[in-house]
Amino acid sequence: xxxxxxxxxxxxxxxxxxxxxxxxxxxxxxxxxxxxxxxxxxxxxxxxxxxxxxxxxxxxxxxxxxxxxxxxxxxxxxxxxxxxxxxxxxxxxxxxxxxxxxxxxxxxxxxxxxxxxxxxxxxxxxxxxxxxxxxxxxxxxxxxxxxxxxxxxxxxxxxxxxxxxxxxxxxxxxxxxxxxxxxxxxxxxxxxxxxxxxxxxxxxxxxxxxxxxxxxxxxxxxxxxxxxxxxxxxxxxxxxxxxxxxxxxxxxxxxxxxxxxxxxxxxxxxxxxxxxxxxxxxxxxxxxxxxxxxxxxxxxxxxxxxxxxxxxxxxxxxxxxxxxxxxxxxxxxxxxxxxxxx
Amino acid sequence: xxxxxxxxxxxxxxxxxxxxxxxxxxxxxxxxxxxxxxxxxxxxxxxxxxxxxxxxxxxxxxxxxxxxxxxxxxxxxxxxxxxxxxxxxxxxxxxxxxxxxxxxxxxxxxxxxxxxxxxxxxxxxxxxxxxxxxxxxxxxxxxxxxxxxxxxxxxxxxxxxxxxxxxxxxxxxxxxxxxxxxxxxxxxxxxxxxxxxxxxxxxxxxxxxxxxxxxxxxxxxxxxxxxxxxxxxxxxxxxxxxxxxxxxxxxxxxxxxxxxxxxxxxxx
Numbered sequence: 001x002x003x004x005x006x007x008x009x010x011x012x013x014x015x016x017x018x019x020x021x022x023x024x025x026x027x028x029x030x031x032x033x034x035x036x037x038x039x040x041x042x043x044x045x046x047x048x049x050x051x052x053x054x055x056x057x058x059x060x061x062x063x064x065x066x067x068x069x070x071x072x073x074x075x076x077x078x079x080x081x082x083x084x085x086x087x088x089x090x091x092x093x094x095x096x097x098x099x100x101x102x103x104x105x106x107x108x109x110x111x112x113x114x115x116x117x118x119x120x121x122x123x124x125x126x127x128x129x130x131x132x133x134x135x136x137x138x139x140x141x142x143x144x145x146x147x148x149x150x151x152x153x154x155x156x157x158x159x160x161x162x163x164x165x166x167x168x169x170x171x172x173x174x175x176x177x178x179x180x181x182x183x184x185x186x187x188x189x190x191x192x193x194x195x196x197x198x199x200x201x202x203x204x205x206x207x208x209x210x211x212x213x214x215x216x217x218x219x220x221x222x223x224x225x226x227x228x229x230x231x232x233x234x235x236x237x238x239x240x241x242x243x244x245x246x247x248x249x250x251x252x253x254x255x256x257x258x259x260x261x262x263x264x265x266x267x268x269x270x271x272x273x274x275x276x277x278x279x280x281x282x283x284x285x286x287x288x289x290x291x292x293x294x295x296x297x298x299x300x301x302x303x304x305x306x307x308x309x310x311x312x313x314x315x316x317x318x319x320x321x322x323x324x325x326x327x328x329x330x331x332x333x334x335x336x337x338x339x340x341x342x
Numbered sequence: 343x344x345x346x347x348x349x350x351x352x353x354x355x356x357x358x359x360x361x362x363x364x365x366x367x368x369x370x371x372x373x374x375x376x377x378x379x380x381x382x383x384x385x386x387x388x389x390x391x392x393x394x395x396x397x398x399x400x401x402x403x404x405x406x407x408x409x410x411x412x413x414x415x416x417x418x419x420x421x422x423x424x425x426x427x428x429x430x431x432x433x434x435x436x437x438x439x440x441x442x443x444x445x446x447x448x449x450x451x452x453x454x455x456x457x458x459x460x461x462x463x464x465x466x467x468x469x470x471x472x473x474x475x476x477x478x479x480x481x482x483x484x485x486x487x488x489x490x491x492x493x494x495x496x497x498x499x500x501x502x503x504x505x506x507x508x509x510x511x512x513x514x515x516x517x518x519x520x521x522x523x524x525x526x527x528x529x530x531x532x533x534x535x536x537x538x539x540x541x542x543x544x545x546x547x548x549x550x551x552x553x554x555x556x557x558x559x560x561x562x563x564x565x566x567x568x569x570x571x572x573x574x575x576x577x578x579x580x581x582x583x584x585x586x587x588x589x590x591x592x593x594x595x596x597x598x599x600x601x602x603x604x605x606x607x608x609x610x
Contacts (some may be wrong), residue, residue, distance in 0.1 A: 043606060048480065123494070123496050124497075125477075125499075126479065126480040126498060127480060129488070132488055133495045144489075145489045146489040172483060173483075173489050174483045174487065177480070177481035177488075179470030179479055220467040250497050252581055
C-alpha cells in the first residue's frame with residue numbers, strides 16, 4: 001500500500017510537468033487535435049489557448065475573411081490557398097493591399113504545430129504571433145492591430161462568434177490571434193501515399209522506391225522524415241551574392257548569410273513555384289539546380305559543396321517519389337475549406 | 343520508523359509534484375489583521391547632470407555630456423514584475439505585473455499597487471523591460487497587447503523602450519528613433535533592479551491609505567555610453583547599439599545605472 005502511494009505520488013510528479021495538448025470536449029464527436037502516429041508530439045500544445053471546435057471554426061472564418069485587411073480586399077487565403085497546400089496561387093511573389101509585391105514567396109501552411117519558428121528566416125518565434133506580420137505589413141493586409149480590434153468589435157457576426165468561442169463580450173487582439181492559431185495549427189497533412197507505405201498499407205513502385213533511396217541519401221539530412229524538414233537554416237547555393245540575406249537579418253550574424261529555413265516537402269507537387277523567392281517553377285528545375293546549379297559561397301552548406309550530381313534518371317525518380325508526398329485528403333479536406341457564412 | 347520515512351517521502355513527492363510546475367510565485371494578498379493599504383509610485387522624468395531639466399513631450403532638453411538638443415515626441419518603456427519586500431523578509435508580488443510608462447499619458451506615470459498588507463517595506467524589486475518568458479509565449483493582453491505598438495512582429499520580441507523625436511544638427515531639425523529590445527543571449531537588455539526605502543524615504547503602508555513614492559527618472563543615461571545622436575540616430579533591433587544605450591559601459595546606462603536612472607526622492 002505504501003509503495004503504491006509513493007508510486008502514485010511520483011507518477012503525479014512526473015505527469016504534472018508534461019506539457020499536454022489540452023482539448024476541451026465541447027461537441028458530441030469530440031473535437032480534437034489529430035496527432036498522427038508517425039509524428040512526434042507537437043511543439044505548439046495549446047497551453048494558453050485550449051482548442052475547441054468553436055475556436056477552430058472562428059479561426060477558419062477569419063482566415064478566409066477580407067475584413068482583416070485595410071480595404072477589405074484580401075484575406076489570408078488570398079496568398080495561402082488550400083488547393084496549393086496553402087501556398088500562393090502558383091505565383092512567385094504576392095501583392096498586398098498596397099498593390100505592391102512583397103519579396104518572398106508565400107510558403108505552404110501545414111503541420112505548423114510542429115514548427116519551432118516561422119517565416120523563411122525564422123524571425124517569428126510563436127505560431128500565435130505570426131499573423132501580426134501579414135496583418136500589419138503594408139505589403140500584405142496593411143491594418144493596425146488597434147484598428148482591427150475596433151473593426152471586429154463593431155461586427156455583430158464576429159461579436160457572436162468570439163463570445164461562443166471564448167466567452168468574451170469584447171474582442172481583443174489576443175483572442176483574434178488565438179482563433180487564427182487554432183485554425184493554422186490544425187492544418188495537418190499526414191495521409192499521403194508515403195504515409196500509407198510507411199504504415200505497411202501499400203507499397204512504392206520500383207521508381208518511387210529508387211527515388212526514396214536517393215532521397216534518404218541526398219536530401220533527408222535537411223528534409224528529414226516524417227515532417228520533411230529538420231527546421232534548420234541552410235544556404236543551399238541559390239546565389240552567391242545575396243539579394244535577401246535571410247537568417248542573417250534576424251541574427252545579424254554573417255555566418256547566417258543567405259540561409260533560409262528548410263521547407264517541408266509534403267504536398268510539394270502543389271506548392272510551386274519554389275524557394276523563398278519563388279524563382280523555380282517546377283520540380284524539374286529544382287532537381288536540375290540541386291544537381292548542378294549550386295553556387296559556392298562561404299556559408300554554403302557543407303553537404304552541398306560538391307553539388308549532388310544526380311543523373312537525369314535519378315532526378316526523375318526523386319520527383320516521382322516527391323509526388324508520393326501529395327495528400328489529397330489534406331488539400332480536399334472540407335474542414336479547411338472556405339466556410340459559407342449563413 | 344520505516345513507515346514514517348516512507349510516508350514523508352510520499353508526501354514530499356506529492357508536494358513536489360504539486361508545486362514543481364507553478365510558473366511564478368503567486369502571492370495572494372491575504373487580508374492581514376492589520377489590514378491592507380496602497381502604494382503609488384510617481385515617476386517624474388528629468389534630464390541633466392543634477393536632474394535640473396524637466397523632460398516632457400515636445401519641450402527641448404540638452405544632454406549634459408553630449409551637448410545634443412533633443413525634443414522627444416514619444417518616450418515609452420516597460421516596467422514589470424514588481425515586488426515589494428517587507429522588513430520581515432516576506433514579499434508582496436503584483437500579479438500580471440506589466441506596465442507601460444508613457445510620457446504622453448500622465449496616468450501611466452503613476453504606478454498604483456493596491457492591497458499590500460500594512461507594515462514597513464524596505465525595497466521594491468522590479469524589471470525594466472519584459473522578461474524572456476513573455477517574449478516567447480505567443481499572444482498576450484494588457485500592457486503586453488500587440489495594440490500597444492511595443493512589439494517587433496518580424497523578429498518576435500517586445501520593444502522595451504521607444505524614444506523618438508528630433509534633434510538639432512547645424513540648425514536643421516533631424517529625426518531620431520531608438521527602439522531598444524533584446525531578451526536572450528548576448529542581446530539581453532532586460533534588467534532587474536531594486537529601489538531601496540530607508541531613512542528619510544522609509545516606506546510604511548497603512549490600512550486603507552495610499553503611500554506615495556516620488557521617483558526621479560533620468561533617461562539622459564541612455565547616452566552615458568552611446569555616442570551623440572549626430573553619430574547614431576536610429577536603433578531598431580536588438581544588438582550592440584541597443585545594449586550600449588540600455589546597459590551602457592560598466593552598467594551605467596539607463597536600464598542598469600544603479601544610482602542615477604531611478605532615484606527615490608520622497609515617500610509620503
